[in-house]
Amino acid sequence: MEYVYAVLLLHAAKKEINEENVKKVLEAAGIAVDDVRLKALVAAVKEINIDEVIKSAAVAPAVAPAVAPAGAAPAQQPAEEKKEEEEEKKEE
Secondary structure: OHHHHHHHHHHHOOOOOOHHHHHHHHHHOOOOOOHHHHHHHHHHHOOOOHHHHHHHHHHOOOOOOOOOOOOOOOOOOOHHHHHHHHHHHHHO
16 A cells, blocks of 8 residues: 555645655655565556546545444434343342
8 A cells, every 4th residue: 555655645746756766756665675576556547647647536426335334333222221121130
């Protein structure tokens, strides 16, 4: 992910996105650079319009699940019901 951040930082600074510049950003952040990943990322980024990707990502709606996921905690009981249960336990 730090490689993508480096590309975005260079893009925001209006700098050329190439292996040398991305490597400089990563090294400045103290990250050990994997040359294979670096080459693959720079090659992939040349094929996309970063501004369009950012714009489409900012507009994409977030979809919330309609159903609680399996294993979700049960809903909490109202305070009155809890008191009643505690009183019943005390009576026993």
